[in-house]
Amino acid sequence: MKILFHFLRWPLAGLLLVAVACAPPFKQVTPGADVLIHEKLELIRGKRVGIITNQTALTRDGRHIVDVLAGLPDVRITALFAPEHGIRGDRPGGEWIPSYTDSVTGITVFSLYGKTRKPTPEMLDSVDVLLFDIQDIGARFYTYISTMGLAMEAAAEKGIPFIVLDRPNPISGAIVEGPVLKPRWKSFVGMFPIPIRHGMTVGELALMINGEGWLAGGIKADLTVIAARDWNRLQWFDQTGLRWVKTSPNIPDLQSAMLYPGIALLEGVNVSEGRGTQAPFQIIGAPWFEPERIKKELPVYWTYGLRIEPTEFVPEPVPGAAPHPEYEGETCRGFRLEIHDRNVFRPVSFAIYLLCALQKLYPDRLKFTPGFDRLTGDERIREQILAGEKPEKIIAGWKRELNEFKAKRRRYLLYP
Secondary structure (H helix, E strand, O other), X not given: OHHHHHHHHOHHHHHHHHHHHHOOOOOOOEOHXXXXXXXXXXXXXXXXXXXXXXXXXXXXXXXXXXXXXXXXOOOEEEEEEEOOOOOOOOOOOOOOOOOEEOOOOOOEEEEOOOOOOOOOOOOOOOOOEEEEEOOOOXXXXXXXXXXXXXXXXXHHHHOOOEEEEOOOOOOOOOOOEEEEOOHHHOEOOEOOOOEEEOOOOHHHHHHHHHHOOOOHHHOOOOEEEEOOEOOOOOOOHHHOOOOOOOOEOOEOOHHHHHHHHHHHHHHHEOOEOOOOOOOOOOEEEEOOOOHHHHHHOOOHHHHOOEEEEEEEEOOOOEOOOEOOOOOOOOOEEEEEEEEOOOOOOOHHHHHHXXXXXXXXXXXXXXXXXXXXXXXXXXXXXXXXXXXXXXHHHHHHOOHHHHHHHHHHHHHHOOOO
């Protein structure tokens, strides 16, 4: 009965489940980095190469792209560029990173998360071609795609080819969810008019950014995307055969990545999203939470696919991940979240239901920060929550723009 009810209320999810059930076994995925190395090396052979990368840029056999290319006699790496969290992925979110010399290769590492977030012309003086190889996690406010867009812009202005070595979207490419960013909320945590969960790879996004004229002044990059081989849009990261590497200090595993598009919205309110624990984005709460009372306000339908267990936790500083977490040293009551049916669970919609429940139960306790509107990309979401609007109405309010985005993105999709 529960499954029938679910299908009747959510037919598209039912179709998705049928598609997953009928799909043939997935093949092991080959990242774009491997395709470059083994089949398309002529794109960089004999050229001075700059690479925007971090710890996630591994080949299928577990070697880092920089190590592999540095070992080739006809490839010369002249500059590395570090995004948020640094080349090694060990810097907390929001922490500025200075430029430095890599102790392993001796190559200059220019920070793109410090005084500048866009490569300067001087940084590119020693570069003939610029590569981008970073594992994204499929959420608009994960800043690697902003770094990519700004680097594309800098390369276009300098007349340098830009190559994206594509990787799978780890939370699948079949689900698109959330409000589309309004231009007035453009920031480093949302540079382009895409929904929170966009369902695209970085390569597909690069094609869309370029094709839609979203770079400054409508400038076009000399863009090449080297697609990952044998990835399917229904495929989740643990079905790719690739090794998971912590994509940032607070995304230790795929479970955190799957929850992130919704639970990250709690960074814009006075609720702990689990930083300072061993399970960030999988544990949420606050000292003023009453878990059982809140749980009764969450309809079963919108928690379908998710297990919610009441818990207590004390956020503590975690070097390199959460130096000063929300409610540091305080006992928080809340929930442990575990996705058990990822094909039907919708994290952004769940977050809206949760915030509406908190506003209803604790109107004097729940506080929004200015960052909340930057995360949603639409101030109407906050206004509707504060006004006591039904979550169903809030979610329905982004449907038209979401459908327009889906129609637009079709011509940039690279994978079945």
